[in-house]
Amino acid sequence: MNRKWDVIGSEGFKFMGKMNASISHEIKNVLAIINENAGLLEDFTLMAGKGQGLDPERLKSLAGKIQHQVQRADRIIRNMNTFAHSVDETRKKVDLGEVVAFMAALSERPASMKGVALEVTPPLRPISITTNPFLLEILIWRCLDFAMAVCGTGKTVVLKTERNDQGANITFSQLKRLSDASSRTWFPQDLENALADSLGAEIVVNESVGEIVLGLPENIE
Amino acid sequence: MSESKVLLVDDERDFVEALSERMSHRGLDVVTAVSAKDAIQMAQGETFDVIVLDLKMPEIDGLETLKILKQTNANTHFILLTGYATAEKGIRAMLSGAEEVLEKPSNVDILIKKIEKLVSKKMIEL
Numbered sequence: 001m002n003r004k005w006d007v008i009g010s011e012g013f014k015f016m017g018k019m020n021a022s023i024s025h026e027i028k029n030v031l032a033i034i035n036e037n038a039g040l041l042e043d044f045t046l047m048a049g050k051g052q053g054l055d056p057e058r059l060k061s062l063a064g065k066i067q068h069q070v071q072r073a074d075r076i077i078r079n080m081n082t083f084a085h086s087v088d089e090t091r092k093k094v095d096l097g098e099v100v101a102f103m104a105a106l107s108e109r110p111a112s113m114k115g116v117a118l119e120v121t122p123p124l125r126p127i128s129i130t131t132n133p134f135l136l137e138i139l140i141w142r143c144l145d146f147a148m149a150v151c152g153t154g155k156t157v158v159l160k161t162e163r164n165d166q167g168a169n170i171t172f173s174q175l176k177r178l179s180d181a182s183s184r185t186w187f188p189q190d191l192e193n194a195l196a197d198s199l200g201a202e203i204v205v206n207e208s209v210g211e212i213v214l215g216l217p218e219n220i221e
Numbered sequence: 222m223s224e225s226k227v228l229l230v231d232d233e234r235d236f237v238e239a240l241s242e243r244m245s246h247r248g249l250d251v252v253t254a255v256s257a258k259d260a261i262q263m264a265q266g267e268t269f270d271v272i273v274l275d276l277k278m279p280e281i282d283g284l285e286t287l288k289i290l291k292q293t294n295a296n297t298h299f300i301l302l303t304g305y306a307t308a309e310k311g312i313r314a315m316l317s318g319a320e321e322v323l324e325k326p327s328n329v330d331i332l333i334k335k336i337e338k339l340v341s342k343k344m345i346e347l
Contacts, residue, residue, distance in 0.1 A: 025277060028304035028325055029233050035326035036239035043246050046347045065235055115280040 004194040008135065011191050015138045022109045023080045030073045037065050079105055086133045091220060094136070096127040096168050097161045103140045104159055111157075116148045121160040127168045130219045131199055139195040143172050143203070143212055146187045152176030167218035175210040187212070224250040225340045226268070230260040230286070231275040231302065236325075243329045248345035249336065257281035264290050269297050270340050273332070274319075276303040276310065284317045291318045298339040302327065 041062055048054050082102060104118045111118050147157045151174055160171045188196070188203045196203050202215040227249050231237045234255050241251040252267070254260040257278050264272065272290060276283035287299055299319040303310055306324035314322045321335045333344050 025304050029236065032304075032325040032327075033233060033236045033239065036236055036243065036329070039243055039329055040239050043243055043347055047246070062239075065239075069235070112279050113277070 004197065007191050007194050008138075008198065012134065012138060015141060018110075019083060019106060019141075020080075022106075023076060023083075026076050026109050027073060030069045030076070033069045034066055037062050037069075083137075086137055090132050090134075091130060092133050093128050093130045094133055096129050096170070096216070097122045099133070099136060100140065100159055100161050100170055103137055103144065107141065107144055110145075111148055114148050115155055116151055117156045118144075119156060119158045121158060123161045123163065123168075125163075127161060127163050128218075129167050129216055131216065132220060135195055135198055136216070139192065139199060139201065139214065140170065142188075142192050142195065143170070143214055147172040147175055147212060149186075150175045150177040150180070164215065167216045170214040170216070172212040172214070173210060175212065178205065178210045178212075179207040224248060225270040225336065225342055225344075226250045226252070227336065228252050228254060228260060228263060228267075228269045228272045230254045230257070230272065230278070232256060232278045233275075240329065244333070246345070246347060247329070247333050249333075257283075257286040260286060261289055264294050264297075269294065271298045271300060271336050273300045273302060273336075275325075276301050276314070284313060287314075287317050287319060298336075300332070300335060300339075 041059065044052075044054060044059065079102065083106060101120050101122065104120045107118060144157065144159070151157050154174055154176055156174050158171075158173045160169075160173065162169050162171070187205065192203060195201070196214075200217040200220050204213045204215065205211075206213065225248075227244060229237055229241050229244070229251055230253070231240075232255055237253045237255060241253045244251045252263060252269070254263055257280065260272070260274070272294070274283050274287060274290075278286070281289075283301055283303075287301070290297070291299070300321040300323060301314045301319045302323050302325050304325055306322050311322045320339060323332060323335070337344055
């Protein structure tokens with residue numbers, strides 16, 4: 001089988017696994033918070049049974065915290081569903097700004113584990129491109145993963161989506177350690193090049209300004 | 222009888238606030254930290270009977286934090302909290318110096334029983 005597709009296929013599974021593991025950990029955290037706040041409600045009823053008064057404001061606050069976590073879990077699961085459906089079609093018209101925002105949301109927990117904040121600058125107007133959604137997500141993730149490793153002590157990666165003559169750019173900036181000699185050899189590697197090739201994309205590393213620019217065509221061949 | 226002193230460490234603030242209050246209702250003196258760095262700083266200034274620590278935290282993970290804390294708190298007992306308690310994690314935790322590993326979400330009474338066993342003291346039953 002073609003080596004390029006071997007690499008992409010293998011990494012595709014790893015990407016799926018990594019994202020699903022991250023999502024499941026976050027849901028576990030949400031469940032733990034709901035569990036403890038529900039437990040506190042139980043504690044208060046037990047204490048009320050022994051004569052201690054109930055504080056309505058406190059109960060209201062706890063109920064609010066539980067509801068907030070339920071909304072959080074709902075957002076996480078909706079993202080999980082969107083992610084699962086990204087493999088449905090190999091060629092699809094997508095809103096690129098939405099894809100970038102989605103990938104930033106999906107990557108929020110892995111970024112947080114590295115102490116990195118992600119900032120998304122959306123395009124001025126919606127940008128539609130026809131592409132392979134899943135492969136695009138993997139490539140954005142690979143760029144982001146590297147960006148987080150070289151963002152330096154500022155610990156913020158900015159993702160900006162803009163239209164260009166051929167289609168669109170996604171720029172990953174504030175990469176203060178990009179010009180380090182050791183950083184430069186990491187990226188792009190076989191996988192990123194294979195993905196870019198499959199998407200008709202181009203990866204440009206601008207060391208002097210600390211940016212990676214992912215150029216995407218308006219229409220995948 | 223003095224209360225047992227516990228440091229509870231987890232990056233999820235809502236979790237730490239709720240669990241620490243439940244532990245206080247049951248007779249423990251609980252101090253909280255929402256980062257490994259805060260926990261390490263606190264443990265340098267105070268002696269804790271037990272430190273309850275989340276395994277997955279930003280920047281410095283639970284096992285790394287545990288190893289650092291053990292250096293300055295040789296007599297403190299450690300309980301690790303994890304979203305998925307596998308045998309492998311349990312072994313790694315024990316080898317790093319934890320005495321117990323609990324999966325989240327957990328039952329507070331099970332956590333209390335484990336703390337009671339470690340400090341050899343009975344807590345309040347609600």
